[in-house]
Amino acid sequence: MTEFTEIRNGRVVTPSGVVENGRVVVAGERIVRIDRADGVAAGGGTVIDADGRVVMPGLIDLHGDDIEGQFAPRSGAETDPTTALATTDRMNVLHGVTTKFHALAFEEAPDDGRCLENAARLARAVERGADTLGDNRVHARCELADASAAAVEELTAEVDVDLVSVMHHTPGDGQYDAESFERHYVEDRNWPVDAAEAAAEERGGMDDASRNRRIDRVAELARRVDAPLASHDDECRADVETMADHGAAISEYPITLDAARRAKALGLATVMGAPNLVRGGSLWDNLSAAEAIEAGVLDVLCSDYHPASLLAAPFVDTGEPLSTRVNRVTRNPADVAGLPDRGRIEVGARADLVVVDPSPTPTVERALVAGAEAIRTGDATATRSAPRPVGR
Incomplete structure (x- = not known):
C-alpha cells in the first residue's frame, strides 16, 4: 500500500x-x-x-548569493565549499526555499574573495549536492569586464548551469554612479581604494563593440546549455532592448519603472529583490518593489542576499490576494526557470x-x-x- x-x-x-x-x-x-x-x-x-x-x-529562489558569504564570511577567511553549501542549504530550507539558484559571481575581485576559480569551486560543490536538503542549482553571473564566459564555458563540461546572467558593474552604467561605485566596493566589499579606482577605470573603458561581443558570447553559452538568460540592472528602455535582442528572457533588478515596463512589453520576466519589498525600498534608491507591483510590472521576487526576506515577502500587504503574492515566489519563478513541475x-x-x-x-x-x-x-x-x- x-x-x-x-x-x-x-x-x-x-x-x-x-x-x-x-x-x-x-x-x-x-x-x-x-x-x-x-x-x-x-x-x-x-x-x-x-x-x-x-x-x-516551497519557495523558488532564482537569485541568492548568500552562499558566497558562507564561503568567505570575512575577507581572506575562506571555508570549504561543501560546508558552505550545506550551511546555506539548511538556512534556505529553514526559510522555505526548496529550490535554490545559487548566484555565483564569475568575476575577478580577489579583495573580497570573488574570483573565477572560487566561483567554479562553489559551482562544483552545488553540482555534487552532498548532504543537502533542497534542490540546489547554479546561476552563473558573468561579469563582462572579466574572462567570465570562458570560465563558465569550461565549467559546463562538469557542471549543469541552470541560469545565466550578464553583469557589467561600472560607474555611470546601471545602479552605480562614481561615488556609489567606490562606496560599494570599498565600504561594503572591503576593497582598497586603489583597487576600486582601477576597476572603475578598466570597466569604464570598454567600448560598445567590445561589450556587445562579450554579451554575444555569454548569450551563446546560455543557448548551448539551454538555460534562461538574464540581464542585470537595466536602467532604461535601450538596455532592455539590447538584452532582448541578445535573447534575454529575464530582466533582473530593473533600476527604473520605464525599464521594467519595457521589459514587460517585450515579454521578459521582471525579477526584483524581496529585501526591497520587505524593507520598504531599494538600498540604492532605485525602483522600489512596491512601486513595480503597483504598476503591474513585477513578476518574481528573489532573496538577493537575505533568504528570510523571501519568506516574509508574500505576507507584506500589497493589496493583492495572498495567492498572487505567493505566486511571485513560487509558481512564477518556476515557470521562468522552466520548472513547471513545482512551485x-x-x-x-x-x-x-x-x-x-x-x-x-x-x-x-x-x-x-x-x-x-x-x-x-x-x-x-x-x-x-x-x-x-x-x-x-
Missing part, C-alpha cells in the same frame, strides 16, 4: 486562491489530492495538523511544501522536499493514521 502524507486544517494556497481548512495529500514525490479537510484522513501514513497555518509551495499546489505537482506560521514573523514549521520531510520546527503536530484508501 502506498504511504501517504496528509497536511490538513491549513490555509492551503493554490495558484488561484486559498482553500480554507484545506488539506493536501502526498504520495511519494507528488501531490495527489487537494480539498477541504472535512472528511477522514487518507490513512496509511502521516497526518500533519497545520492548525490554521498557511500551507504553500504550485496542484495534483501531479512535485510535493515541495511548507507549513508557515505567519505571525508575528513568518516562520517555517514544516518543509517537505519531493514529498520527504526536510525540516520540522514549531508546533505543527504529526500522527500516524491507520491504513485507509484515498477516496473513501
Whole structure:
C-alpha cells in the first residue's frame, strides 16, 4: 500500500486562491489530492495538523548569493565549499526555499574573495549536492569586464548551469554612479581604494563593440546549455532592448519603472529583490518593489542576499490576494526557470511544501522536499493514521 502524507486544517494556497481548512495529500514525490479537510484522513501514513497555518509551495529562489558569504564570511577567511553549501542549504530550507539558484559571481575581485576559480569551486560543490536538503542549482553571473564566459564555458563540461546572467558593474552604467561605485566596493566589499579606482577605470573603458561581443558570447553559452538568460540592472528602455535582442528572457533588478515596463512589453520576466519589498525600498534608491507591483510590472521576487526576506515577502500587504503574492515566489519563478513541475499546489505537482506560521514573523514549521520531510520546527503536530484508501 502506498504511504501517504496528509497536511490538513491549513490555509492551503493554490495558484488561484486559498482553500480554507484545506488539506493536501502526498504520495511519494507528488501531490495527489487537494480539498477541504472535512472528511477522514487518507490513512496509511502521516497526518500533519497545520492548525490554521498557511500551507504553500516551497519557495523558488532564482537569485541568492548568500552562499558566497558562507564561503568567505570575512575577507581572506575562506571555508570549504561543501560546508558552505550545506550551511546555506539548511538556512534556505529553514526559510522555505526548496529550490535554490545559487548566484555565483564569475568575476575577478580577489579583495573580497570573488574570483573565477572560487566561483567554479562553489559551482562544483552545488553540482555534487552532498548532504543537502533542497534542490540546489547554479546561476552563473558573468561579469563582462572579466574572462567570465570562458570560465563558465569550461565549467559546463562538469557542471549543469541552470541560469545565466550578464553583469557589467561600472560607474555611470546601471545602479552605480562614481561615488556609489567606490562606496560599494570599498565600504561594503572591503576593497582598497586603489583597487576600486582601477576597476572603475578598466570597466569604464570598454567600448560598445567590445561589450556587445562579450554579451554575444555569454548569450551563446546560455543557448548551448539551454538555460534562461538574464540581464542585470537595466536602467532604461535601450538596455532592455539590447538584452532582448541578445535573447534575454529575464530582466533582473530593473533600476527604473520605464525599464521594467519595457521589459514587460517585450515579454521578459521582471525579477526584483524581496529585501526591497520587505524593507520598504531599494538600498540604492532605485525602483522600489512596491512601486513595480503597483504598476503591474513585477513578476518574481528573489532573496538577493537575505533568504528570510523571501519568506516574509508574500505576507507584506500589497493589496493583492495572498495567492498572487505567493505566486511571485513560487509558481512564477518556476515557470521562468522552466520548472513547471513545482512551485504550485496542484495534483501531479512535485510535493515541495511548507507549513508557515505567519505571525508575528513568518516562520517555517514544516518543509517537505519531493514529498520527504526536510525540516520540522514549531508546533505543527504529526500522527500516524491507520491504513485507509484515498477516496473513501
